[in-house]
Amino acid sequence: MFVRRYWSGEWWPMNQKRFMTTSKRVQDRSKLKRIHDLEIVTEKWKIASKVLFLMEILKKEPEMIIPVRQLDQYRSQISLPKPNRVSDFIRKSPKLFELYKDHRGILWCGMTKQGEELVQEEDRILEEHQDTAAEFVTRFLMMSVDKRLALDKIVHFRRDFALPVDFRTNWVHKYPQHFKVVKDNEEVEHLELVNWNPAWAITELEKKTMGITEASDDHVPGLLLLSFPLKFPPNYKKAYKYKGAIDHFQKRSYLSPYADARGLKAGSKEFDKRAVAIMHELLSFTVEKRLVTDHLTHFRRELVMPQKLMRLLLKHFGIFYVSERGKRFSVFLKEAYKGSDLIEKCPLVVWKEKVQSLIGYRGKKKIEAFSDMEDMEENGFHESNSESEDTIDLQLEQEEKVGDLEDDSLAGYSEMEIKEICSAYEDAKRC
Secondary structure, three states: OOOEEEEOOEEEEOOOOOOOOOHHHHHHHOHHHOOHHHHHHHHHHHHHHHHHHHHHHHHOOOOOEEEHHHHHHHOHHHOOOOOOOHHHHHHOOOOOEEEEEOOOOOEEEEEOHHHHHHHHHHHHHHHHHHHHHHHHHHHHHHHOOOOEEEHHHHHHHOOOOOOOOOOOOOHHHOOOOOEEEEEOOOOOEEEEEOOOOHHHOOOHHHHHHHOOOOOOOOOOOOEEOOOOOOOOOOOOOHHHHOHHHHHHHHHOOEEOOOOOOOOOOOOOHHHHHHHHHHHHHHHHHOOOOEEEHHHHHOOOOOOOOOOOHHHHHHHOOOOEEEEOOOOOOEEEEHHHEEOOEEOOOOHHHHHHHHHHHOOOOOOHHHHHOOOOHHHHHHOOOOOOOOOHHHHHHHHHOHHHOOOOOOOHHHHHHOOOOHHHHHHHHHHHHHO
8 A cells, every 4th residue: 555644845755765864964965165164163163152152141131140050051052961960060250250169158150340341342343333333234224124123033143243231222213313113013023124225225246346435326226237246166177167157147247135026937047146145245244254054044935035145145155154063054255354354344343353352162173273174173172052143142132122042023934944944055056
């Protein structure tokens, strides 16, 4: 008797094994396209994010001290499974954190003087960056179809855009000339554009290529004919084989990310190139020219981007690089990096490098010594829970009742499915 089972929207014979491709096998398929230097950047961030998470927890405390036993609830955010002790993790960075017992024998965690000075320095940097961050958020709204975006989604970009911890409670109300908070019929909060600024309706690529700093007040965004900077791995020979197709793509005109794209046909070449331009623009806004791919997929409808966004990122690997470290993939703007270093470092990046230099947890020299990323796994590097980037936003703004770590409000936008990723890699291999 022929019996079938229903699995992921398809019928499969019971006697036929359905092979699922794991993340590791996906990595094996893309070795020629892998860039070791950018994988190092991802690994360094995974380590630094644990320490930055703890610094932000302490920063919210009245005297920047907290009982160590209260930190036990954050084990998943710092990837510290039992029986490992939180206190041991803290002791690995003695230049940033210190432990002491009170008269009752309760162990407390606080920051060293150097750590406190770094927190104050970060506050100054974020304060100085506020106007620039407001511009980027406004331009983000200008690129959206309805000129509004859900706050629950924007909050994922808080660190990437260098927004303060009180982004939802206070910061969004500081620039009423640019945007305002509104609620839809379901009482969901959105950030809505107040005034269209023609001077900001110009892409970072236009500024860089054409030397334009600001558009005129009567500027109307339309078709662009600009080539994207390309970088290929030196061992990837197909870049020469498909030079004709690459040149054709580069010479094709496309609609500006700030122009109305509702008339574009999904799947057309013009539609796809505009999507590339939007991702290029968003990555240009970020502090480290890097984003989590899941966070991009949250805005597919609002920014008129294709459903198979991962496929597009992988296809244009001369422009973007997708790192496969951790539970969520990250996408880099390749032109912004030379090796594992950002070419242009904003003050916040310099600040993060200071913090990294003081971290004793799995030192960076050990990272750079590996010849292949799999070696890191064998030498004790654990996959970090990248969801901690979202969690700290939610936990540090508890008065807003944003939600929990798993982002229930965005459940429909969960991690990229393995099937979609595999399909994207197969398509990319043909290019």
